[in-house]
Amino acid sequence: MAHINESYFNLKGSYLFSEIARRVKAFGKAHPDAKLIRLGIGDVTKPLPPAVIEALHAAVDEMASAESFKGYGPETGYEFLAEKVAEHDYGSRGVKMAADEVFISDGAKSDTANFQELFAQDCTVALTDPVYPVYVDSNVMAGRSGEMNENGRYERFVYLPCTAENGFNPALPDRHVDLIYLCYPNNPTGAVLTRDELKKWVDYAREQKAVILYDAAYEAYIRDPEVPHSIFEIEGAREVAIEFRSFSKTAGFTGTRCAFTVVPKEAQAYGRNGEAHGLNALWFRRQSTKFNGVPYIIQKGAAAVYTEAGQAQVRGMIGDYMENARIIREGLESVGLNVFGGRNAPYIWVKTPEGIDSWGFFDKLLNEAHVVGTPGSGFGPSGEGYFRLTAFGRRDQTEEAVERIRTRLNL
Amino acid sequence: MAHINESYFNLKGSYLFSEIARRVKAFGKAHPDAKLIRLGIGDVTKPLPPAVIEALHAAVDEMASAESFKGYGPETGYEFLAEKVAEHDYGSRGVKMAADEVFISDGAKSDTANFQELFAQDCTVALTDPVYPVYVDSNVMAGRSGEMNENGRYERFVYLPCTAENGFNPALPDRHVDLIYLCYPNNPTGAVLTRDELKKWVDYAREQKAVILYDAAYEAYIRDPEVPHSIFEIEGAREVAIEFRSFSKTAGFTGTRCAFTVVPKEAQAYGRNGEAHGLNALWFRRQSTKFNGVPYIIQKGAAAVYTEAGQAQVRGMIGDYMENARIIREGLESVGLNVFGGRNAPYIWVKTPEGIDSWGFFDKLLNEAHVVGTPGSGFGPSGEGYFRLTAFGRRDQTEEAVERIRTRLNL
Numbered sequence: 001m002a003h004i005n006e007s008y009f010n011l012k013g014s015y016l017f018s019e020i021a022r023r024v025k026a027f028g029k030a031h032p033d034a035k036l037i038r039l040g041i042g043d044v045t046k047p048l049p050p051a052v053i054e055a056l057h058a059a060v061d062e063m064a065s066a067e068s069f070k071g072y073g074p075e076t077g078y079e080f081l082a083e084k085v086a087e088h089d090y091g092s093r094g095v096k097m098a099a100d101e102v103f104i105s106d107g108a109k110s111d112t113a114n115f116q117e118l119f120a121q122d123c124t125v126a127l128t129d130p131v132y133p134v135y136v137d138s139n140v141m142a143g144r145s146g147e148m149n150e151n152g153r154y155e156r157f158v159y160l161p162c163t164a165e166n167g168f169n170p171a172l173p174d175r176h177v178d179l180i181y182l183c184y185p186n187n188p189t190g191a192v193l194t195r196d197e198l199k200k201w202v203d204y205a206r207e208q209k210a211v212i213l214y215d216a217a218y219e220a221y222i223r224d225p226e227v228p229h230s231i232f233e234i235e236g237a238r239e240v241a242i243e244f245r246s247f248s249k250t251a252g253f254t255g256t257r258c259a260f261t262v263v264p265k266e267a268q269a270y271g272r273n274g275e276a277h278g279l280n281a282l283w284f285r286r287q288s289t290k291f292n293g294v295p296y297i298i299q300k301g302a303a304a305v306y307t308e309a310g311q312a313q314v315r316g317m318i319g320d321y322m323e324n325a326r327i328i329r330e331g332l333e334s335v336g337l338n339v340f341g342g343r344n345a346p347y348i349w350v351k352t353p354e355g356i357d358s359w360g361f362f363d364k365l366l367n368e369a370h371v372v373g374t375p376g377s378g379f380g381p382s383g384e385g386y387f388r389l390t391a392f393g394r395r396d397q398t399e400e401a402v403e404r405i406r407t408r409l410n411l
Numbered sequence: 412m413a414h415i416n417e418s419y420f421n422l423k424g425s426y427l428f429s430e431i432a433r434r435v436k437a438f439g440k441a442h443p444d445a446k447l448i449r450l451g452i453g454d455v456t457k458p459l460p461p462a463v464i465e466a467l468h469a470a471v472d473e474m475a476s477a478e479s480f481k482g483y484g485p486e487t488g489y490e491f492l493a494e495k496v497a498e499h500d501y502g503s504r505g506v507k508m509a510a511d512e513v514f515i516s517d518g519a520k521s522d523t524a525n526f527q528e529l530f531a532q533d534c535t536v537a538l539t540d541p542v543y544p545v546y547v548d549s550n551v552m553a554g555r556s557g558e559m560n561e562n563g564r565y566e567r568f569v570y571l572p573c574t575a576e577n578g579f580n581p582a583l584p585d586r587h588v589d590l591i592y593l594c595y596p597n598n599p600t601g602a603v604l605t606r607d608e609l610k611k612w613v614d615y616a617r618e619q620k621a622v623i624l625y626d627a628a629y630e631a632y633i634r635d636p637e638v639p640h641s642i643f644e645i646e647g648a649r650e651v652a653i654e655f656r657s658f659s660k661t662a663g664f665t666g667t668r669c670a671f672t673v674v675p676k677e678a679q680a681y682g683r684n685g686e687a688h689g690l691n692a693l694w695f696r697r698q699s700t701k702f703n704g705v706p707y708i709i710q711k712g713a714a715a716v717y718t719e720a721g722q723a724q725v726r727g728m729i730g731d732y733m734e735n736a737r738i739i740r741e742g743l744e745s746v747g748l749n750v751f752g753g754r755n756a757p758y759i760w761v762k763t764p765e766g767i768d769s770w771g772f773f774d775k776l777l778n779e780a781h782v783v784g785t786p787g788s789g790f791g792p793s794g795e796g797y798f799r800l801t802a803f804g805r806r807d808q809t810e811e812a813v814e815r816i817r818t819r820l821n822l
Contacts, residue, residue: 001620002589002680003531004688011696043482053475056708060467063459063667066805070666071454106517106703113701117552120414137700141528178413209412255481255707256474269413277415285422288429289548290524292517295709296666297467394477 007143010154016133016378020362027366037401038372039328039389042187042346044252046320048301049313052251055304059297070296075288077104077260081299084306085260089245095232101280103261103287104302106294108217108246111261113138114290115213115242116179118282119269123178126158128170130188130379130386132215135181152381161382162189164351168340169197172204180205182231183215185222188379188388189349190341192227198234205240211269211279212241217259220250220318222344230262238264242279249346249392251305251314258294258302321346324398325391331402332389335411346391349376353411361387369404418554421565427544427789428452431773438777448812450739450800451783453598453757455663457731459712460724463662466715470708481707486699488515488671492710495717496671500656506643512691514672514698515713517705519628519657522672524549525701526624526653527590529693530680534589537569539581541599541790541797543626546592563792572793573600575762579751580608583615591616593642594626596633599790599799600760601752603638609645616651622680622690623652628670631661631729633755641673649675653690660757660803662716662725669705669713732757735809736802742813743800746822757802760787764822772798780815 020040027034048056062068076082082099090097105111113134116125121143127135139145139157146156153159158177160170168191173180182201184193193201205212214231222229231241243262247253267279294302304310325342332339338351350373352361358375365371365387376386393401431451439447459467473479487493493510501508516522524545527536532554538546547568550556556565564570569588571581579602584591593612596603604612616623625642633640642652654673658664678690705713715721736753743750749762761784763772769786776782776798787797804812 001685002622003534004680004682004693005529005531006682008529008693008696009682041483045477045480045482047477047480048474050475053471056471056474057468060464060471063467064461064464066456066458069456069458069663071456071663072452072665109703110701118416118419120416123414134700141697141700211413252480252482254483254703257703257706269415271415271417271420274412282415282419285419286552289545289552290521292520292665292668295668295706297708298706 005141007141007145010140010145010147011137012148016375020372020374023363023366024372034370036370036372037393037397039393039398039401040372040374042249042390042392043254044249044392045394046252046317048252048256049305049310049317051304051307051310051313052301056297056301059300063297073293073296073299075291075293076284077102077293078296078299081303082260084303088306090230090232093229093233095230097232097262098265101262101264103263103283104294104299105259105261105287105291106257108215108244108248108259109134111244111259112213112215114286115261115283116142117286118279119179119211124156124158124176126160126173126177126180128182128186129159129161129381130376130383131181132183132187133379135213159380159382162186162191163382164338164340167191169193172200176208178210180210180212181215182212183217185218185345186347187218188347188374188376188383190343190345190347192222192224192344194226195228195234198228198231202231202234202237202240206236209270210240211267213244214241215244217244217246218249218345219245220314221322221346223322224344227344232262232264238266239268242267247302247305250318251302252317253302256298256301258298320395321391324393324395327398327402328389328391331406335406335409337411342391348389348391350387350389352385352387358384358387364409365405368408368410369401371401371404416552418552418556421551421556421558422548423559427785430789431783431785434773434777435783445781447781447783448804448808449783450804450809450812451785453660453801453803454665455660455803456805457663457728459663459667460716460721460728462715462718462721462724463712467708467712470711474708484704484707484710486702486704487695488513488704489707489710492714493671495714499717501641501643504640504644506641508643508673508675512673512675514674514694515705515710516670516672516698516702517668519626519655519659519670520545522670523624523626523655525697526672526694527553527555528697529690530590530622535567535569535587537571537584537588537591539593539597540570540572540792541787541794542592543594543598544790546624570791570793573597573602574793575749575751578602580604583611587619589621591621591623592626593623594628596629596756597758598629599758599785599787599794601754601756601758603633603635603755605637606639606645609639609642613642613645613648613651617647620681621651622678624655625652626655628655628657629660629756630656631725632733632757634733635755638755643673643675649677650679653678658713658716661729662713663728664713667709667712669709731806732802735804735806738809738813739800739802742817746817746820753802759800759802761798761800763796763798769795769798776816776820779821780812780819782812782815
């Protein structure tokens with residue numbers, strides 16, 4: 001009898017988005033003329049930059065003739081792209097990175113979900129709370145969670161609360177952990193860490209022989225020069241950290257799919273006998289066995305992000321989204337709401353008013369302003385009492401949403 | 412201390428194709444003027460069909476304006492593609508398949524490697540021998556193999572030998588197994604199963620409550636009208652089978668990356684308590700948690716394969732490759748080699764001459780004819796004494812390779 005991986009039974013239904021859909025649908029039925037504005041899901045709305053479009057067309061043409069046609073590429077990505085990543089994303093910031101430490105992939109989602117495969121099932125996982133649900137669910141599926149307790153927490157995970165009280169800057173775990181998921185700029189809180197704060201984590205990981213899985217998908221939104229763009233700007237990080245990056249939020253690739261994961265040659269994990277093994281070679285083995293690379297066409301499109309024109313276009317796009325963030329942040333502050341994030345991140349994290357929980361605020365915003373956001377409690381227990389809005393909407397819609405919140409919300 | 416998934420230590424050597432690459436590189440260094448012809452890796456050489464190129468350009472243009480731009484798509488694929496698959500690949504052959512039973516992905520390699528995640532670690536895996544190494548390695552990594560014994564077999568796998576002696580048609584397992592990997596038309600042997608032979612497997616799986624993971628990536632190469640194109644042509648298969656298909660070998664997508672996996676609603680596996688669970692819902696959960704879908708542009712390109720023009724172009728391409736197969740098959744037979752496959756599959760499976768093993772024949776072919784093939788032993792112990800050539804080369808190179816084998820090989 002083919003038995004199921006019973007760890008799947010520990011997964012909690014994706015209550016968050018189905019519940020949002022259910023409430024939005026019910027509202028639409030009751031108010032068929034209401035014009036909803038969605039600032040909930042973190043999906044971009046601006047088209048691909050012209051430099052990328054041009055490169056995609058050129059690559060499609062290459063696929064049309066036998067002379068320039070490309071079949072299987074290197075599973076971990078073409079050198080032409082990995083080298084550009086190493087040079088522009090790392091070299092330019094004084095971080096030395098070799099092209100074969102850069103693994104091109106179809107998404108930070110896939111990579112953050114799959115990387116845990118390299119580790120033993122009994123590793124202890126630490127997660128910030130609130131958190132991007134993929135880190136949680138992929139480790140539940142892999143059997144590292146145990147069951148969920150009555151507080152909505154899995155018994156074997158170590159939760160690191162991030163709230164206004166600690167400035168969304170989590171304390172180090174109070175016990176040993178093996179794998180630490182960090183995401184900065186943070187989804188959903190929009191918080192960032194300074195070099196010193198990040199160094200604390202690198203030092204902890206070195207001391208504990210732990211591995212930091214560092215999601216930097218939103219690094220392009222950093223404005224403050226004091227905030228590190230990469231964990232590898234921190235001394236010693238190459239031994240203990242893996243970094244995930246993506247073209248999704250940088251260059252509008254959410255539907256075009258290209259990302260990369262950086263695994264330094266020094267990064268290690270350990271056999272039961274204590275012997276160290278390089279994660280670079282293990283990830284190479286994983287990817288070459290289970291993945292066949294990103295489409296050539298798409299990799300050519302991604303490489304165009306690093307041309308002079310591409311860089312200027314991408315900067316313009318991000319600047320526009322960050323202007324949305326400012327509009328939302330200041331608009332909400334002007335009606336007395338307590339607002340976090342949105343300065344170095346495309347996410348605005350709102351404290352719900354006294355006596356209103358995350359779902360209560362969702363309903364209030366939906367009913368009074370016809371604006372859809374995401375209840376903070378959907379990202380974990382410590383997200384209760386918060387609410388996420390995103391800067392990825394169209395400008396006119398973002399402005400109208402804020403105007404409605406200012407004029408129609410009963411606070 | 413972050414411990415490694417020690418199942419990785421059970422993986423043997425480097426992946427077959429990397430070892431070939433290593434030997435070819437060394438040969439190239441020693442003989443810089445030799446003109447190598449590669450008939451080894453199953454990679455296509457013909458450009459994408461014009462209908463696909465046209466659709467790709469159109470989709471790139473859609474991504475250039477905000478009105479038609481596509482962000483995140485459905486993780487399991489756009490309906491416009493899944494519906495075409497259901498209609499053309501199944502409906503047209505009398506097999507009823509719903510669009511939500513078709514999961515669009517980036518490759519049959521990813522899907523055949525990942526699908527095992529849904530099953531318990533103690534499931535017994537049956538594999539034909541020789542076999543596509545991805546089925547083996549993904550189950551080794553997942554901890555289902557045990558260690559390799561002195562015969563080159565993992566102690567916990569059940570091997571189903573396929574050799575000239577049994578006509579490359581494996582016998583049913585002599586004991587209970589839970590997961591059965593079958594690939595027809597077969598990679599590497601080029602063998603096919605008739606309806607009756609395939610029905611034997613479906614009946615066995617129903618009786619044992621096992622699951623058949625059926626890789627039909629090469630179905631487009633079937634010429635014999637008696638050979639089923641899909642396992643779902645067999646009665647009862649919807650309860651016990653998953654089918655993997657790909658645009659790679661059908662439409663030249665090896666570097667463009669699009670495939671699909673069919674998981675019927677009736678397909679089941681079991682909890683420890685014996686309760687049945689649908690694999691369709693489990694695979695949906697897996698894919699929506701760990702994957703973000705295939706690029707919109709690429710899915711539009713794949714959909715063009717189903718247009719009238721696309722179908723005609725694809726048929727022409729496959730016809731050309733099958734003519735290569737005939738040329739190789741007849742050329743090798745003319746020098747007295749014993750040749751299998753190549754009639755309903757793009758693979759030609761050659762018995763190596765008396766006293767020469769698979770790697771010996773690899774080196775011989777490389778050194779004497781400057782032709783690169785694939786040693787049969789790389790596909791498993793029962794592949795020893797065989798050698799794989801593929802029909803995916805350019806016509807002129809295929810003809811020259813055969814001519815060199817005829818004139819330069821010391822047999």
